[in-house]
Amino acid sequence: MKNSIAIKAQNISKSFHISQDSHNTVKHRLFNIFKPSGKKIVPAVKNMSLEIMQGECIGLLGRNGCGKSTLVKLLAGVYPTDSGHITINGSTMLMNLGVGMSHELTARENIYVSGSVLGLKIKEIDTIFDQIVEFAELEGFVDTKIKFYSSGMAARLGFSIAVNAGADIMFLDEIFAVGDAKFQEKAIRVFESSWINGKTVILVSHSMDVIQQYCTRAAFLKDGELKFFGDTQEAINLYLKDNEIASETTAPALQEAQAV
């Protein structure tokens, strides 16, 4: 099991086609009725290749909009790729806001659906059901639809299902940013427990402390490209440098705006 490949992505790409509606007044719309609104193509992930071994904890770093969440969704099978190929060895679970759970279902129903997707039998889900609810601290909301949960509550439920139902490969997209302080502590304790041993984790986080502490390797993304994949500290340095460059270029504009 050790040292075998958990995820292999070969030359994967993903673009989004978004319409740009510049006709935002009634008058403008009327005068441009036969002129279609423009289309824009956003290349979110450009020709990326990477290999992740079983048992690794991989950090994904990069500024807002660089393609981290899109990459995670491609690897987790939420989005199809436009081109390239992905091989996954093991059950997967993506935990972020809004994905992985149906908002029209209750927590109880979601636990059974997610457990079944992860390959558990109903009896096996029965035995971990209370554990999931207790870990997520959602005892009073078991039969409430997820759409009535706060984002933090939904994140807690997703993380608890992932932890207790035990997917082999877990994609954790900004989980430390959504829960409250108590839940974040709990999530950190999971990372420090033996539970994590043998699991493959792909962690998206803007917290360099978390990445530094728990990731065996890290990837640095910029403008949809995988710029670096390897030593965690090296990836952090590249990310911090990229942020510095960005603030240097925005600082004069800010000063100008403040002066007005």
Ligand SMILES: Nc1ncnc2c1ncn2[C@@H]1O[C@H](COP(=O)(O)OP(=O)(O)OP(=O)(O)O)[C@@H](O)[C@H]1O
């Ligand atoms: N569903 C979508 N439809 C259209 N464009 C999208 C969609 N999802 C992402 N994008 C675009 O793709 C690019 C990459 O977005 P993505 O969410 O992957 O970035 P990110 O690195 O995760 O950002 P953040 O750190 O803000 O979460 C952005 O330009 C974004 O606007």
